[in-house]
Amino acid sequence: MWRTQHLILLAALALSALGGCKSTERPFIRDVDAKPLVRTTEERVRLKQPCRKYPAYIPDESTNGPLVPERVIRVNYHIMNSADTNHAFVAEIGTPYVQELTREINQKLAENIPMSLPAARGTPVLPTRLRLEIAPIRGMFRDDGVYYHFDDELYAYVHKGRNRNNSDMRVIKKYAIQPDSVLNIFILPHHPDSVKSQTYSAGGGGIALGKAMKLSGIITTGLPPSEFAGMTVHEIGHILGLGHTWRYSDGCDDTPHHPNCFYPGEPPCDSLISNNVMDYNHWQQAWTPCQLGSAHRNLSRRSGTARSLLKRNWCEPLPDHDLVIRDTQVWEGEVDLFGDVVVAEGGHLTIRCEVSFPRNARLLVQPGGQLVIDGGLLTNDCGLPWKGIVLGCRGRDCGRVTLTEEAEIHHVEATVRKD
Ligand SMILES: [Zn+2]
The missing domain is CATH 3.40.390.10 (Collagenase (Catalytic Domain))
Structure with a gap:
């Protein structure tokens, strides 16, 4: 009898522990989930500079990886x-x-x-x-x-x-x-x-x-x-x-x-x-x-004089183009992505400029991952809906997101429907 009760108790504890670690995903809500990052005007000007500097646009796999397609x-x-x-x-x-x-x-x-x-x-x-x-x-x-x-x-x-x-x-x-x-x-x-x-x-x-x-x-x-x-x-x-x-x-x-x-x-x-x-x-x-x-x-760059000559092939997603961030990365150039971005556990991604996600793509921040949008803009450059930031959670432990007040997020699916 004692043994049976003991086993039942153990099973209940195990179930409850599993329940506590259950992995879920939910949309990021700016007013609820964002931690604000306040910058002085001087800092903002300095941090905008990187979007204009050429090193972020060099097609070098070892530094900019797939960010320069x-x-x-x-x-x-x-x-x-x-x-x-x-x-x-x-x-x-x-x-x-x-x-x-x-x-x-x-x-x-x-x-x-x-x-x-x-x-x-x-x-x-x-x-x-x-x-x-x-x-x-x-x-x-x-x-x-x-x-x-x-x-x-x-x-x-x-x-x-x-x-x-x-x-x-x-x-x-x-x-x-x-x-x-x-x-x-x-x-x-x-x-x-x-x-x-x-x-x-x-x-x-x-x-x-x-x-x-x-x-x-x-x-x-x-x-x-x-x-x-x-x-x-x-x-x-x-x-x-x-x-x-x-x-x-x-x-x-x-x-x-x-x-x-x-x-x-x-x-x-x-x-x-x-x-x-x-x-x-x-x-x-x-x-x-x-x-x-x-x-x-x-x-x-969206202001680039020759950008309008490009074949606009970044509006829709391409297979096998998801990026998984496991290290520390700072994106200092304007970027066109072709798939999802996952900030995995241990990953730390800072976005400082405009980033375009393809239709229906998402930016998933997993538990233990950190995303900082430091004056950047997340959008779909073609005006199509994308899924926005999604928080991965393990129990109450969710991916972390920090935004400066001037950071912008456009064309997220729900917003598009509402409009
Ligand atoms: Zn010449």
């Missing part, structure tokens, strides 16, 4: 010709040519190479995580993103002399398609009158103009797409906010100055040859960490 830049092409077809770069030739040019560019972007300048020896060679995609108008029958225009006034490119028009925006204003969301690449022949001049160089040249660029030399020289991939990537570099490096201050301390030699040759071009994308040289293929960080900053 591959970016797909949407492009289209315009081939300019005179009304009486001054050149034979027509659709049968031009379209396969620019498709091959796009492949060559993507090949270059996929193969970042070590900096060749002696002063830059040892510079890390990181993946660029940049790629182009030709973007026709969605749903437009037979649109392949390559357009042909016949215009006697605007078809030609002149980079020298009194008829110089390389920075003239008229051809772009007249013919650009999806100019806000697609990088419009105009391919123009050198003007036949200029080509006749012995002092005019009718070779490859380009100019970046806002979210468009003009390229010349492709039609006139007849050279293959591989010869123009570097030049085009260079202009894309400008559109992503990068400057020349050889004798200018480009804001990067890993791009040393040099004589800007195009090919190897007589001294100083026997050794001081750059292969950097933002110089004039035969390769234009090496990107430094600072250049990549600066380019990705422009693409990641």
Whole structure:
């Protein structure tokens, strides 16, 4: 009898203990669960700074991990010709040519190479995580993103002399398609009158103009797409906010100055040859960490001038893209995520800038995990609903969340329904 009572008591105790440790999850309620974190104005200004600094945007797996994803830049092409077809770069030739040019560019972007300048020896060679995609108008029958225009006034490119028009925006204003969301690449022949001049160089040249660029030399020289991939990537570099490096201050301390030699040759071009994308040289293929960080900053920041050119592939979740935080991490850049985030036991995540979660994703803070939203904004960048912060609890022990008063959380499912 005693034994039976004892066993029953033990079983009851065990059940109650199990009940006490039961794991549950519940939505985070800001007014109830948040611990406030108060900052002075000075601190707030200082802490906002990191969102503007390039190191948080360097595509380096060892520092920023998956927070700097591959970016797909949407492009289209315009081939300019005179009304009486001054050149034979027509659709049968031009379209396969620019498709091959796009492949060559993507090949270059996929193969970042070590900096060749002696002063830059040892510079890390990181993946660029940049790629182009030709973007026709969605749903437009037979649109392949390559357009042909016949215009006697605007078809030609002149980079020298009194008829110089390389920075003239008229051809772009007249013919650009999806100019806000697609990088419009105009391919123009050198003007036949200029080509006749012995002092005019009718070779490859380009100019970046806002979210468009003009390229010349492709039609006139007849050279293959591989010869123009570097030049085009260079202009894309400008559109992503990068400057020349050889004798200018480009804001990067890993791009040393040099004589800007195009090919190897007589001294100083026997050794001081750059292969950097933002110089004039035969390769234009090496990107430094600072250049990549600066380019990705422009693409990641909501205020970035080139962000609107991206394929917006972060609105919906992707499989196998959940992040589990088990260590201490501080996110100091604007981020687009592709899955859930779990702050696991022992994990400590501080978010200081805007972070976009895909539709239906959630930010789970497990017991023993800590989340600090320090002036940041959690949202879905596409205006779609997501599940917000979820607290994991073991009994009464839940994940901890701290917020500054200016921290914001937008587009959480319940809020979206209420609106
Ligand atoms: Zn340039």
